[in-house]
Amino acid sequence: MPCPKCASEYTYEYAGMYVCPECAHEWSKDDIDSNKEEEFIVKDANGNVIAEGDSVTLIKDLKVKGSSTTLKVGTKVKILRLVDGDHDIDCKIDGMGSMMLKSEFVKKAKAK
Numbered sequence: 561m562p563c564p565k566c567a568s569e570y571t572y573e574y575a576g577m578y579v580c581p582e583c584a585h586e587w588s589k590d591d592i593d594s595n596k597e598e599e600f601i602v603k604d605a606n607g608n609v610i611a612e613g614d615s616v617t618l619i620k621d622l623k624v625k626g627s628s629t630t631l632k633v634g635t636k637v638k639i640l641r642l643v644d645g646d647h648d649i650d651c652k653i654d655g656m657g658s659m660m661l662k663s664e665f666v667k668k669a670k671a672k
Contacts, residue, residue, distance in 0.1 A: 561578060563578075563580035563582070563583060563585055564585070564587060564591075565580065565583055565585040566580060566582055566583040566585065568580050568581075568582040568583065570582060576588065600642060600644060602642045602648050602649070602663050603663060604616060604663055604664075604666050604667045604668050605619050605663070605664055605665065605666060605667050606667050606668070608667070608668045610639060610642070610649075610663065610666075610668055611639070611642070612639055612640065612641050612642055613638075613639060614639050614668060614669070615636055615637065615638055615639070615668075615669040616636075616637050616639060616649075616651075616666040616667060616668055616669055617634055617635065617636055617637065617666065617667055617669050618631055618632070618633055618634065618635045618637065618661075618665060618666055619633060619665060619666060619667050620633060620665050621633055622661075622665060624656070624659070629656070631653065631656070635653060636653075636654070636669060637649075637651045637652070637653050637661065637666060638651060638652050638653075639651050640652055640658070643660075646662065647660035647661060647662050648660075648662065648663050649661045649662070649663055649666065
């Protein structure tokens, strides 16, 4: 396992830690696992970062799949959670219930 500090390949394991003989850097396996977990970031159509609990508005009329209903521009949406996938916003829309949206069709609502 290469050293995360200097990329040396001459590392070794000692007392449950990894040690680099070239730069004297020490790290544990847990340090490596925690660094692999990347933060999941979702951005709206304008490039603003959105998070769970935020309110967003639609920037385009969207036809609801399997229904004759259309969601209109300006409809306010409450984000329940963000998921990794094609439709990355799990949300609740008043009068419609829960559904999934793509972040490219929403913009962050202005705070009151």
